[in-house]
Amino acid sequence: SQTIHQWPATLVQPVGSPLSLECTVEGTSNPNLYWYRQAAGRGLQLLFYSVGIGQISSEVPQNLSASRPQDRQFILSSKKLLLSDSGFYLCAWDGDYGYTFGSGTRLTVV
Amino acid sequence: QKEVEQNSGPLSVPEGAIASLNCTYSDRGSQSFFWYRQYSGKSPELIMFIYSNGDKEDGRFTAQLNKASQYVSLLIRDSQPSDSATYLCAVPGGFQKLVFGTGTRLLVSP
Numbered sequence: 001s002q003t004i005h006q007w008p009a010t011l012v013q014p015v016g017s018p019l020s021l022e023c024t025v026e027g028t029s030n031p032n033l034y035w036y037r038q039a040a041g042r043g044l045q046l047l048f049y050s051v052g053i054g055q056i057s058s059e060v061p062q063n064l065s066a067s068r069p070q071d072r073q074f075i076l077s078s079k080k081l082l083l084s085d086s087g088f089y090l091c092a093w094d095g096d097y098g099y100t101f102g103s104g105t106r107l108t109v110v
Numbered sequence: 111q112k113e114v115e116q117n118s119g120p121l122s123v124p125e126g127a128i129a130s131l132n133c134t135y136s137d138r139g140s141q142s143f144f145w146y147r148q149y150s151g152k153s154p155e156l157i158m159f160i161y162s163n164g165d166k167e168d169g170r171f172t173a174q175l176n177k178a179s180q181y182v183s184l185l186i187r188d189s190q191p192s193d194s195a196t197y198l199c200a201v202p203g204g205f206q207k208l209v210f211g212t213g214t215r216l217l218v219s220p
Contacts, residue, residue, distance in 0.1 A: 043212035101153040
């Protein structure tokens, strides 16, 4: 069966610090992978998606970046965090019926 | 830009009642529709999807699709306090991407 792992679960980072969030998928090959952000009390905003190794599409210009170094690994990064980067970050993969989400990372930038 | 609209709620229903959640979408060409449930602090989980006009039933959940009127509904029969959550509607928003509504918060009181 397919599973998706995301870590860490929570993160508190100072403004200006770097960020690296990792997502891995098991039990499938060549998945479409997605990073979403959910700000407090708001909807899901698609940040990046990837259809294969090294292939990244950005939906919203910002100080975040994404990389896909391996087939089942998707990484979200930032060189310098802003207060506005706080939120709930969700990785998802595109299965046969809709998305399956990871457990999410709650990022607080202080 | 495809849009999905939901009433933010909260929708309050007593235990045992039918909860009716609605979603409208802007793209008349949308073919598939998804309902996700998100408990507070958790990631969304897929509970229903529907492709055809009419009703689709799964246990206590019924999804209703009306393409002519561009709305999709989720009915929850015999609502339980454990159904209290935010329900997100989603439609395809381009190449294998989902666009999510902001969600309706459901509160089921004992």
